[in-house]
Amino acid sequence: MKLKNVMSSVVIGLGAASVLTACGGGTETKGGISPQTMADSLHMVMASDRAVYTKLIVNRLVKDEKVIKASEHWKDDKALVLPAQMFRYGAEMVAEKGANFNYSLLSEWPINSQNSPKTEVEKTGLKFIAANPGKNYYSEEKLGDKTYFTAIYADTGIAPACVSCHNDHKDSPRTDFKLGDVMGGVVIRIPVES
Amino acid sequence: MLTNNKKIWIIWFISTAMIAMFFGYKIFSDNEDKTVFLPGSTSHGHYQIELACSACHTDSFADESDIQKACTNCHAEELKLVDDSHPKSKFTDPRNADRVAKLDARQCVTCHTEHKPEITGDMGVTVPEDVCVVCHKDIAEDRPSHKGMEFNTCASAGCHNFHDNNALYEDFLLKHAGEKDILDVQVKSNTDIHKRISFIRTYPINEYPLKKLTLSDKDSPESIKVDQNIIEQWSSTAHAKSGVNCTACHSEKDKNSEMTWSNKPSEKKCGSCHDIELKKFKESKHGMRIAQGLSPMQPELARLQMKSSAHRKSLTCNTCHRDHTFDVVRAAVDSCLQCHDDKHSQSFKDSPHFKLWYEEVVRGEKDKKGVSCASCHMPRIEKSFPGGNKHIIVQHNQNENLRPNEKMIRSVCMNCHGLEFSIDALADRDLIDSNFLGKPSEHIKSIDMAVERVKQNNK
Numbered sequence: 001m002k003l004k005n006v007m008s009s010v011v012i013g014l015g016a017a018s019v020l021t022a023c024g025g026g027t028e029t030k031g032g033i034s035p036q037t038m039a040d041s042l043h044m045v046m047a048s049d050r051a052v053y054t055k056l057i058v059n060r061l062v063k064d065e066k067v068i069k070a071s072e073h074w075k076d077d078k079a080l081v082l083p084a085q086m087f088r089y090g091a092e093m094v095a096e097k098g099a100n101f102n103y104s105l106l107s108e109w110p111i112n113s114q115n116s117p118k119t120e121v122e123k124t125g126l127k128f129i130a131a132n133p134g135k136n137y138y139s140e141e142k143l144g145d146k147t148y149f150t151a152i153y154a155d156t157g158i159a160p161a162c163v164s165c166h167n168d169h170k171d172s173p174r175t176d177f178k179l180g181d182v183m184g185g186v187v188i189r190i191p192v193e194s
Numbered sequence: 195m196l197t198n199n200k201k202i203w204i205i206w207f208i209s210t211a212m213i214a215m216f217f218g219y220k221i222f223s224d225n226e227d228k229t230v231f232l233p234g235s236t237s238h239g240h241y242q243i244e245l246a247c248s249a250c251h252t253d254s255f256a257d258e259s260d261i262q263k264a265c266t267n268c269h270a271e272e273l274k275l276v277d278d279s280h281p282k283s284k285f286t287d288p289r290n291a292d293r294v295a296k297l298d299a300r301q302c303v304t305c306h307t308e309h310k311p312e313i314t315g316d317m318g319v320t321v322p323e324d325v326c327v328v329c330h331k332d333i334a335e336d337r338p339s340h341k342g343m344e345f346n347t348c349a350s351a352g353c354h355n356f357h358d359n360n361a362l363y364e365d366f367l368l369k370h371a372g373e374k375d376i377l378d379v380q381v382k383s384n385t386d387i388h389k390r391i392s393f394i395r396t397y398p399i400n401e402y403p404l405k406k407l408t409l410s411d412k413d414s415p416e417s418i419k420v421d422q423n424i425i426e427q428w429s430s431t432a433h434a435k436s437g438v439n440c441t442a443c444h445s446e447k448d449k450n451s452e453m454t455w456s457n458k459p460s461e462k463k464c465g466s467c468h469d470i471e472l473k474k475f476k477e478s479k480h481g482m483r484i485a486q487g488l489s490p491m492q493p494e495l496a497r498l499q500m501k502s503s504a505h506r507k508s509l510t511c512n513t514c515h516r517d518h519t520f521d522v523v524r525a526a527v528d529s530c531l532q533c534h535d536d537k538h539s540q541s542f543k544d545s546p547h548f549k550l551w552y553e554e555v556v557r558g559e560k561d562k563k564g565v566s567c568a569s570c571h572m573p574r575i576e577k578s579f580p581g582g583n584k585h586i587i588v589q590h591n592q593n594e595n596l597r598p599n600e601k602m603i604r605s606v607c608m609n610c611h612g613l614e615f616s617i618d619a620l621a622d623r624d625l626i627d628s629n630f631l632g633k634p635s636e637h638i639k640s641i642d643m644a645v646e647r648v649k650q651n652n653k
Contacts, residue, residue, distance in 0.1 A: 073365055075277070095283035102288055113336050118289055144291030170651055189288050 035149035036138055038101075039188045043153050046087070046103065046186060051158055054083040059159035070161070083162065100191060105155060107184030109174035111166065115184075119143065122187060125152035130182045137185075140192070147194035155184045234309035237318035238497060239593075242479065246486040250308070258301055265302040268477070272594065276358040276601070297321070297328045305356075317597050323350065339643045352600065352621035352638040361603035361613070367644040373612030375633075380609040381562050382574040385585035387467070388436065393579045396466040402442045407434045414440040418455055427518040438467070464511045470577070472511070474590035480509045493533045504533040523555055526566035534567075541629035542567065548629075563610075570606045571596070599626075614641050 058080055062070050071079035081089070084105055091103050108126050110116045117123040125137035129152055137152040157163045157179055166183060167175045177183055196204075220226045228245050236244040243249050250264045273281070284290065285300045298304045307313075307320040314320050323346035330348070334341040348354050354362060388404055391397050409429050414420050420440070428434055433442075443463055446456040456463075461484065465472030476485035483491045494505035507513055514529035515521070527548075531539060542548050547565035554564030571592040576584050595601040599620045607616035618634035619625055625634055 073363075076366070092281060092283040095286050102286070104287060104289065122289070143288040144295065146288065146291075148288055170648060187289075191288075 035190045035192055036151065039138075039149065039151035039190060040136075042101065042103070042188055043151065043186060046090075047153070047155075049090075050083060050087055053086050054159050054162060058083055059161040063159070063161050063164075070165075082165070101189060103186060103188045105184060106187055107155075109166075109172065110184070111169050111171045121150050122152070125150070125187070126185045128152070129154040129185050133182070140194075142194070143189075146191050148189040149192045151188045151190075153186045153188075154182045155186050157181050157183050232309065235311050236308050237306070237311075237314050239318050239597075240308060241497065242483050242491060242495065243486045243488065246488055249486050258303075261303060262301050265306075269302070273357060276360055278357050279359050280356055293329050297325065326354075326356075337643075337647070339646065349598075352617050353640045355598050355600060358598070358601055361600055361608075362617075362640065364644050364647075367613065367641045368648065370608075370613035371641050371645050373614060375612055375615040377608075377610060377612060379561070379563050382576075382586050382609070384574060384588060387432075390579070390585055390587075393583070393585075394467060394469050396469065398442065398466065402437045402439060405437045407437060407439060412440050414444065415455055424518050431518070431520050433520065442467075461511050468511075470587055471590045474594070475511070478591040478593055480590075480592070484510070498534065499536045500533050501535045507533065526568040526572075527551065530567040530571075537627040538629055539567075541627065541631060545629035545631050565610075570602060573606045575605055614638075617641070 058070050061068050062080065069077060069079040070082050071077040072082055072085070073079075074081045074085070087105050091105075095102060104115070106115050106117055106122060106126060108117065108130070117126050119141055121139045121141040125139065128137040129135065133154070136154075139150050141148055141150050157166075157177055160179065162183065163177045163179055163181070166172050166177050217230075220228060220230060228247060231247065232244060235241060240250075250261065252264050253260050256264075280299060282300050285294050285298070294300065305321045305325070306318045308318075310320055315323075326348040327345050334343075349356065360366070391399060391404075407429070409425055411434075412420070412425055412428070428440070441453070441455075443459045444456050445453040446459070446463070448454045461472060461475070461481075472481075475481040480491055483489065490508040490510055492506060492508055493500035514525045516524065516529075527542075531542065547569075551564035551566050551569075553559040554562055568588070572588055572590055573595065574586050575589045577587050578584055589595075589605075595605050600617070602620065603613065603616045607620070611619070614637075615634070617638045617640065618636065619630060621638050622634045622636060625632065
């Protein structure tokens with residue numbers, strides 16, 4: 001299995017070069033690194049940025065300092081962007097720039113049903129990460145005419161704001177989340193040669 | 195002696211060469227009419243510029259991505275502004291590959307094919323009305339209220355749009371549920387252009403500083419004879435009050451970069467101070483031909499009904515604003531009605547909106563409830579400038595909030611009317627034709643459904 005020619009731009013773009021040697025997992029090859037190493041590295045950057053925004057911006061200013069609101073309709077409400085939106089907008093911008101990988105935030109209990117698992121790998125993977133704390137799920141799947149290495153990582157409720165927002169939302173199919181629960185999963189897809 | 199066969203070959207060769215030369219000249223010459231190459235007339239949005247082939251066909255061998263780039267060159271900003279509900283990134287996500295196989299919404303032309311008048315519907319849409327079903331056929335599972343609805347009513351019943359749902363999303367409906375038909379009027383006054391000058395890069399503030407000018411200050415050259423009426427008209431305008439002298443508009447740089455007098459300044463000159471206004475004008479049905487280097491739009495070219503007396507008018511800034519008077523009251527109603535002659539326009543002067551306008555402008559009512567053509571079609575909108583500055587400007591692209599007409603709800607209708615009334619009114623074709631004389635005849639149930647769903651969830 002060979003990784004397509006995506007690594008250099010991706011790694012430089014995310015400033016993740018230093019992370020690559022530290023994250024482990026996957027086998028480094030002469031021509032580059034494995035899809036799993038790349039996915040793990042990307043996820044490390046994504047998860048860290050997401051945690052920083054959630055804890056230092058949203059939870060601090062909304063829950064602790066109570067100086068501003070965070071809202072799904074942030075433009076209309078002149079409020080902070082929700083952490084999940086921050087993540088999705090980043091994913092959209094990456095896609096618009098034509099990156100050769102893709103990521104999304106899915107859940108078995110999504111507020112927007114479009115974000116529920118759809119492919120078999122997503123369905124199996126989200127169940128796996130919820131049932132096996134601390135473990136990631138890796139697989140390959142064919143979507144359209146392309147084969148992807150798909151990695152799924154647990155997305156946990158790391159701050160009170162995550163839990164209360166999901167439990168209180170009128171469209172949330174689950175309202176008993178607790179701090180530290182797996183609330184969904186980050187799905188990263190990297191095209192590979194089948 | 196040539197044989198008959200040879201003669202036929204020579205005639206064939208000469209005829210072919212002449213035909214090739216004829217078409218070659220037409221296609222490569224900038225000034226030639228290219229109608230002969232049109233494979234079919236274009237949509238309402240593009241017909242004015244359909245002979246500027248290169249506006250869309252940017253390259254002779256343009257592929258899908260080039261065509262897509264041509265679409266986004268003009269429309270990307272607008273889509274971003276309205277938080278497009280179906281951005282391209284939604285469809286480049288591999289998990290939606292099955293949907294893309296059925297409907298490739300990564301390309302604008304999948305739904306908006308041009309040169310196909312026989313299948314072109316409203317908003318230039320060329321896919322069947324049941325297109326939403328491709329992805330949302332199971333909607334009744336999420337929204338039981340939608341069970342049994344016709345497959346073609348998603349976008350035609352005043353409830354949803356493919357791109358712009360800013361005034362139609364569920365939480366917005368809930369926020370404005372129960373509003374009265376008529377609200378307290380939210381008056382938006384233009385920001386004085388003096389406050390905007392520092393944000394206009396090309397404003398000639400050094401040559402024409404902000405100070406009131408009088409008749410004796412006029413700076414037209416001695417060699418140019420100027421009618422006294424014109425000078426008097428100018429002296430009472432905002433231009434004279436702001437230091438904008440004759441040469442500010444009437445001087446143009448010649449080939450040697452020397453400033454020379456110009457009797458008929460171009461719209462580009464207006465844009466050196468009114469930059470946003472000109473940009474938006476050139477995006478509009480009024481100015482899009484100029485933007486493509488074609489002759490200005492003339493009412494006789496329009497697909498809407500226009501007055502025959504106006505057929506040969508050429509649309510530039512002065513057509514509506516009148517040179518030397520720049521009367522914005524005239525520009526807001528009479529300028530529109532000098533050309534537009536469809537039912538909606540014909541009915542305006544009998545409408546309650548016009549009555550309020552008349553009371554404000556003619557009778558001098560102080561509460562400024564008047565509604566002109568421009569109030570709705572060239573609305574005053576808030577625009578952000580660097581440093582957190584927000585100014586109210588007149589939006590000169592009348593298409594921007596027109597199609598689909600729900601785009602008008604937030605920028606216009608809700609300044610005076612409740613959301614429910616606004617949705618109902620804009621869904622009533624007859625009411626639009628009568629220029630809102632009376633009340634909506636049908637009720638769109640979207641707000642009711644949103645309220646009911648919350649009630650059910652809370653049970």
